[in-house]
Amino acid sequence: MPDGPTDPGLNGRALRLAYYGETVVHDADIALRGGRVTALLGPNGSGKSTLLRSLARLHKAEAGGVEFTDGTDAAALSPKDFARRVSLLAQSRPVPGGIRVVDVVGYGRHPHRGRWRQGDDEGPAKIQRAMEICGVAEMAEKGVEALSGGERQRVWFASCLAQDTAVLLLDEPTNHLDLRYQVEILDLVRDLADEHGTAVGIVLHDLDQAAAVADHVVLLHDGRVKAAGTPSEVLTAENLTAAYGIDIRVDADPATGLLRARPIGRHSRRLVRGC
Secondary structure, eight states, X not given: XXXXXXXXXXXXXXXXXXXXXXXXXXXXEEEEOTTOEEEEEOSTTSSHHHHHHHHTTXXXXXXXXXXXXXXXXXXXXXXXXXXXXEEEEOSOXXXXXXXXXXXXXXXXXXXXXXXXXXXXXXXXXXXXXHHHHTTOGGGTTSXXXXXXXXXXXXXXXXXXXHHOOSXXXXXXXXXXXXXXXXXXXXXXXXXXXXXXXXXXXEEOSOHHHHHHHOSEEEEEETTEEEEEEOHHHHOOHXXXXXXXTSOEEEEEOTTTOOEEEEEOOTTTGGGSTTO
């Protein structure tokens, strides 16, 4: 999933993004590649979600553009053709009343259907598989309004999987999830890249999650790309301290060997003396 990607990647070139005439992202470059997880990091207001939304064509650029790696201009595609290539899990989603879980997951099949919901022979199997992967198959007949916030998040994630695209954009997908499902969602993201060649762009707040799941990291600060590269290149104490405005120490987790970021507050310094 996806079984036959049409385009393995997406590029944002010199993107300048604004709200009400005020620039919030300055000339940002970002490259999503098939089989790679790219994490967008930065403090609140740094522009990471706006940058992701621009890749999804939900925020029009003042300058620059978005294109697929085969050279196709994303802006030239119809909404349906674009949705066959790119799916987005946004931060906030509506809570439709009286709609079953299976129907919400089925929304992801819209770009593959013709008029009157016809012409999508693979749809039922894709929907069922997406629900099983996200652990919501047993609630297929439940109304979405009766679910918890974490359950709804998994339902919408399943909808993105059912869309079956080669590029997947995720805006803080672990929000509202308990630890088990945070880990399972991030494992699924890794599987999509490793086993299916999906190009994943993911906005995260948790630096340790980014270190665990990402191949490539883009760190934003004040609307500018401060650093981009592998986690070890970007997630340094110097870069993170400058971006977040707080002393952050970085070391290797003794259990996993992965990078671990530790913000140092006034009352935490005594716990890290000697580090």
